[in-house]
Amino acid sequence: MFKDNRYLNYNAAGFQKDLIAGITVGIVAIPLGMAFAIASGVKPEYGLYSTIVAGLLVALFGGSRFQIAGPTGAFIPILLAIVLQYGYEDLLIAGFLAGVFLIIMSLAGISSLIHFVPRSVTIGFTTGIAVIIFTGQLGNFLGLTGTKQNEFFHENMIGLTQQFHTINFYSIAIALIGLAVIIFLPKIAPRIPILLVALLIPTIVSVLVFPGKLETIGTAFGGIPNSFPPFKIPEFTFTKILNLWQPALIIASLGAIESLLSAVVADSMNEGEKHNSKRELMGQGIANLITPLFGGIPATGAIARTATNIRSGAVSPVSGVVQSVFVLAFLLLFAPYASYIPLAAMAPILMFVAWNMSARKAFTHILSIRTGDSLVLLITFLLTIFVNLTVAVQVGLLISALSFLRKMSGKLSLSEAKPSEVEIVKVAFGNKDLLDKYIIEGPLFFGTAKVFEDKYPKIFTTNATKIILDMEHLSVLDATGEAVLFTLLEDADKSGIQIIIKRLPKSKIALFKSSGLYDKIGEENFFM
Missing domain, CATH: 3.30.750.24 (STAS domain)
Structure with a gap:
């Protein structure tokens, strides 16, 4: 169906570059995969499963030479809402349906329509998601106990204030160590994978200095099994499909936007490179169709990991395959040791991700121009935080459309x-x-x-x-x-x-x- 030119003139020297790049990206992907899964309300290993399966399939069937796929921060609010309302099993069904929608988008040539989503809407919900991710980690940063993940932002904030008396200063110390690594290590050694080091150093300190003093992946989730899950088809029912098609469509739309944006960024980092949008959506669709069958959560092209892949010297999709194999090897060989990772060490990593994805400059710029776009931005942002992402995107698009029609009426x-x-x-x-x-x-x-x-x-x-x-x-x-x-x-x-x-x-x-x-x-x- 799609001609693949991503392996032209490939040779042994190219494979060596892809091997180094794939391992480098894999090192970055491991902590992020676990962190995004935990923030989405599921066990950390489900993020690793997604990194392995989706990363492999997008590398094989996607439309970009350098795209790295896996769980991303943009999905966290919608995935968490599905888990809280329907449970993990239904999240797999939503991911599967999202894969179907992405394949339909590819076959229908909808990839070009993604570019018509107003910037005020995308910046609004992206910044809203960043706020949700950042504030969602305050509990782990402070070591609070007895808090529950709720669907609505204000409920979570109330829960934090009610449990503030359970603050754990050991957790704060570990979180601050991780935050210091993230802030200062790039200035000292920019080539070292900061997220992995920001996970390892606090974990070592907690094991040697504060043993048993704070919550870890092992105490919270029972550890991570060092095995790959078997193939399993979720239990589909008409009622479940009826309940989940709308959030699945939001997952597919977000996935399409983020994967195509990531592919565009990859093109801009390589002069003369041009991704295939239809093939990219097809690859993302196949990945999200298959990943839930192995217990993985929805995935899309990850801009930061794709950029890391390119900067590490990747020349073909083989680097994406290597990344998946590397994460699989970690799962099979070292997963039990992940049980010692403190949740407080995960918190600064996710806060760092939220800070980077917040689009602060674009947000303040659009807000300052005081036009209809400013109103769309603010409404989308607030609805994302206080209601949910599905409503925010729908209302944002509706207001943008009405604003557009009002402007066009003056053109006749x-x-x-x-x-x-x-x-x-x-x-x-x-x-x-x-x-x-x-x-x-x-x-x-x-x-x-x-x-x-x-x-x-x-x-x-x-x-x-x-x-x-x-x-x-x-x-x-x-x-x-x-x-x-x-x-x-x-x-x-x-x-x-x-x-x-x-x-x-x-x-x-x-x-x-x-x-x-x-x-x-x-x-x-x-x-x-």
């Missing part, structure tokens, strides 16, 4: 021609008294039809028996626009006025003919 004009132009027309038609000319400019569609209806009655206030409508600059015409023109023609017939169409673009002639407008006006009344 129906103006009377200058007297000199009318005189020229009168001479051409041999009539000096009973002819007027009007110019229609801009789009005539459902968003501007009411504006046109309000304007055209002035045509009939003159004594003219013939009216020329100059449509040279008619840019858009849809079914609603046709209906308005039909109404105009009927009103003209009742008033005994002949309508003449001048300079209608050729692209609109076929539309006039198919709708019946051409016959109603009469071929003799069209002048090109």
Whole structure:
């Protein structure tokens, strides 16, 4: 179906580069996979399963040479909401359905439509997600006990304040050590994988200095099994599909946006590189279709890991395959040791991810310009935090669409021609008294039809028996626009006025003919 040019001129030297890059990305992906799974309300190993399976399948079937796929922060709020409301098993079904939607998007060529999502909407929900992730880790950072993960932001904040008396200073110490590593290590040794070190050093300190003083992956989740899960098909029912199709569509949409954005970033980092959008969505769809069958959570292209892959010297998708194999090897050989990782060590890692994805500069810029986009941004941001991501995206898109229609309504004009132009027309038609000319400019569609209806009655206030409508600059015409023109023609017939169409673009002639407008006006009344 898709021609794959990602392995052209591949050789042993390229494999050596991919091997190094894949291992480097794998080192970064391990702590992130576990952290994103925990933040999504499921066991840490499910994030590793997703990293392994989705990473492998996107590398094999995706449309970018360098794309690295796995769990990402953008999914956390929607996945957590599904887990809290329906449970882990239904999360797998939602992930599977998201894979189906992504494949449909690919086959339908919807990849280009993703670019029409307004920036105010994407920045709004991205920053909202960052706030949710950051605040969601305050409990682990402070070592609070007795807190519960709730669906709504305000409930979680209330829960934190109620349990503040359980603060654990050992947890704070470990979290601060991890935070210090994240902040200062890149300045000292920029090539060292900071997230892994930010996990290892606090873990070692907690084991040697604070044994048994704070909660770990082992005490919270019972450890991580050092085995790969068997293939298992979730229990699909019509009721579950009915309940989960909407969040699954949000997962698919977010996955499509993030994976294509990641592919664009990869292209920009490699001059002359061009990803295949349709193939990329197909690869993401296959990955999310198969990953739940092995217990993994939804995945998409990860911008930070993809950039790391490129900076580490990757030359082909083989690096993505190596990353998956490396994480699998970690799971099989070292997973039991992950039980010692303190949850407080995970907190600064997720806070760091949230800080990086928050789009702070873009958010403040859009907010400062004080336009309709600012309103869309603020509403999307607040709904993401205080309601949920599904509602936020829907309302954000709806308000953006209404704002767009309002702007477009001002683009349509129906103006009377200058007297000199009318005189020229009168001479051409041999009539000096009973002819007027009007110019229609801009789009005539459902968003501007009411504006046109309000304007055209002035045509009939003159004594003219013939009216020329100059449509040279008619840019858009849809079914609603046709209906308005039909109404105009009927009103003209009742008033005994002949309508003449001048300079209608050729692209609109076929539309006039198919709708019946051409016959109603009469071929003799069209002048090109």
